[in-house]
Amino acid sequence: MSAKKTVAVIGGGNFGTALANLLAENGYAVLMWMRDQEQVNIIRRERYSPRYLKGVRIHEDVEPTTDLQQAISPDLLFIALPSVALREVLKPIASQLNNKMLVSMTKGIEANTFLLMSQILQQLAPTAKIGVLSGPNLAKEIAEHALTATVIASEDDTLCQRVQEVLHNKTFRVYASNDRYGVELGGALKNVYAIMSGMTVALGMGENTRAMLITRALAEMTRFAVKLGANPMTFLGLAGVGDLLVTCNSSKSRNYQVGYALGQGTPLEEAIKQIGEVAEGVNTLKVLKAKSEDLDIYMPLVTGLYAIIFGGMKLGAVIEKLMTAEPKTDVDFISAKGF
Ligand SMILES: NC(=O)C1=CN([C@@H]2O[C@H](COP(=O)(O)OP(=O)(O)OC[C@H]3O[C@@H](n4cnc5c(N)ncnc54)[C@H](O)[C@@H]3O)[C@@H](O)[C@H]2O)C=CC1
Ligand SMILES: O=C(CO)COP(=O)(O)O
Numbered sequence: 001m002s003a004k005k006t007v008a009v010i011g012g013g014n015f016g017t018a019l020a021n022l023l024a025e026n027g028y029a030v031l032m033w034m035r036d037q038e039q040v041n042i043i044r045r046e047r048y049s050p051r052y053l054k055g056v057r058i059h060e061d062v063e064p065t066t067d068l069q070q071a072i073s074p075d076l077l078f079i080a081l082p083s084v085a086l087r088e089v090l091k092p093i094a095s096q097l098n099n100k101m102l103v104s105m106t107k108g109i110e111a112n113t114f115l116l117m118s119q120i121l122q123q124l125a126p127t128a129k130i131g132v133l134s135g136p137n138l139a140k141e142i143a144e145h146a147l148t149a150t151v152i153a154s155e156d157d158t159l160c161q162r163v164q165e166v167l168h169n170k171t172f173r174v175y176a177s178n179d180r181y182g183v184e185l186g187g188a189l190k191n192v193y194a195i196m197s198g199m200t201v202a203l204g205m206g207e208n209t210r211a212m213l214i215t216r217a218l219a220e221m222t223r224f225a226v227k228l229g230a231n232p233m234t235f236l237g238l239a240g241v242g243d244l245l246v247t248c249n250s251s252k253s254r255n256y257q258v259g260y261a262l263g264q265g266t267p268l269e270e271a272i273k274q275i276g277e278v279a280e281g282v283n284t285l286k287v288l289k290a291k292s293e294d295l296d297i298y299m300p301l302v303t304g305l306y307a308i309i310f311g312g313m314k315l316g317a318v319i320e321k322l323m324t325a326e327p328k329t330d331v332d333f334i335s336a337k338g339f
Contacts, residue, residue, distance in 0.1 A: 004029040004061065007076045007166060010089070012039070012064060014052045014139035014277065015105055016080035019167075021143060023078075024059035026169055032064045033071035035089075040064040052277075056143045068093055076101045076162060078133070079121070082278040083108025087120050097125035101159050103152070105133045107187040108280040109287050116184045129156045131163060132180050134187035135238040136246035138253065142172065149173040151239045153183035175238060182234030185225045190244040191281030192288060193217035195259035196305050197248035202263025203315070213301070214248050220299050223333040224288075227297050232333060255281040268309055285309065300325060 005028055009020045012034030020032045034040055042050050043064045047057050058064075065071055072093055081089055083106050090097065102125065104117040115123070118130050135150035142148050152163040152174055160176040167174050177183050193213065200209055221244075222235040234240055247253045251260070258279045261271035272279060289306040292299040304322055307313035 006031060006074045007078070008033065008071050008074045009078045009080055010068075010071060011080035011082075011105075012043075012049070012052065013080065013082075015137075016078075017049060017053045017056070017058065017062075018139040018143040019078055019080060019105065020062045021056070021059050022169070022172060023166060024061035026166060028061070028166060030059075030062045031071045031074065032062050033066070033068055034064055035066060037066050040066055053140065053143050056140075069096075072096055072100075074100075076103070076166065078103045078105055079117070080105040082106065083110065083117060083280055083283065086117050087124070090121070090124055094124035097121070098127045099129075100125070101129045101131065101162060103131040103133050103159070103163060104184070106280075107134065107184075107191060109188050109284055111283060111287050114287060114291055116181070116188065118180060118184055129159045130154060130180070131156070131159045132184040132187075133163065134183050134243065135175075136242040138246060138250060140252055145171045147171050147173075149175060149238055149242070151175050151177050151183050151237065153177040153180040153239070155180060177234065177237070177239070179231045179234045181228075182225060182230035183237075183239040185228070185230055186221070186235055186237075186240040187243055188280065188284055189221040189224065189288065190217070190240075190247050191255040191279070192285045192302060192305065193221070193244060194247035194253050194255035195262070195279075195281045195285070195309075196301060198251075198253075198256035198259025198261075199263035199315070200259075201256075202260040210248070214244060217248070217301055218244055219331065219333055220301050224292060224297050224299060226333055227295055254279040258282065262309065282309075 007023055007028050008031040009016045010033045012032050020030045023030045043058055102121045106117040118132050121130050131152055131154035133152055137150050152160050154160050164174045222232050226232050254275050254277050257275050258271050288302050304318040308315055308318055
């Protein structure tokens with residue numbers, strides 16, 4: 001590879017590829033780890049992925065590889081694996097991740113442990129510096145250079161500065177935060193509500209309905225996060241309301257697409273298969289439902305969606321239950337004291 005500084009992206013799906021291209025455009029040599037040698041060969045030969053970000057040329061300075069040892073050699077690693085794969089892929093080389101800068105781009109929650117991805121990274125490599133990149137960041141739009149902003153969240157200011165330095169450019173703006181937990185939780189939770197939003201669109205429901213859904217989703221996810229110790233203000237930022245808005249409003253979101261297909265009457269398994277890419281919200285819905293019950297947190301939207309998808313309940317019955325529930329107070333998740 002060239003004398004350029006090298007960084008790595010672990011995961012060569014839509015988001016990994018978009019970020020790898022961005023880094024290469026910013027002047028870095030990028031190692032992009034993927035598990036499939038055939039796809040690596042095709043990208044090396046043709047500079048296009050046969051499967052992800054179709055039609056987007058992959059920069060010459062992005063070097064795809066299946067060699068994980070080689071891929072983790074830089075000191076700055078961006079992790080863009082699906083949540084179900086992150087621990088499994090990184091565990092065998094965990095000791096070599098210590099003292100590196102590890103940035104999770106994955107928006108999911110581990111089943112059984114309820115760990116967020118950066119918490120898994122911390123378990124695997126306790127002396128690594130850990131960060132989370134999250135925000136309204138549809139991979140396809142980043143790849144097409146749509147003006148985009150994101151958040152890098154870490155307790156470590158040097159990590160935040162380094163990530164800002166490598167990613168910032170004319171079309172991509174990176175804000176810093178020290179609320180890693182809140183930023184990461186926002187990115188994971190909003191996927192569930194994007195499924196619901198896609199469903200309402202497929203069913204031809206109105207704009208009032210979608211505005212109500214998104215706003216009450218924000219209330220619900222913030223209420224949950226506050227109970228778990230996150231800062232509610234984080235949810236007013238890019239990684240909270242910003243990501244919720246883009247994912248609930250865009251047919252480019254895979255979670256929205258799952259909801260849309262469900263709304264059209266497609267069974268869940270078939271909807272997931274049709275999309276053929278990661279839609280984290282389905283798993284997140286399961287773990288969130290269980291956690292909200294454990295902690296006794298009122299989450300009627302999560303309960304309702306779960307009842308439709310996994311409980312065989314009819315949408316009409318769930319909507320009636322939601323709309324006729326006991327009247328509540330608006331913005332109930334932030335105490336009025338002090339304002
Ligand atoms: N695509 C997007 O717009 C964005 C995605 N994200 C998050 O990034 C993460 C990855 O998403 P995408 O890249 O979009 O997914 P994708 O579905 O486009 O690609 C997933 C990649 O992971 C690989 N993979 C799947 N299972 C694996 C395993 N067991 N071991 C190793 N590799 C495996 C696939 O081969 C593929 O390269 C998700 O958590 C998603 O929520 C976050 C922001 C934006
Ligand atoms: O997280 C995303 C945008 O910020 C992408 O959402 P999907 O995974 O639903 O495509």
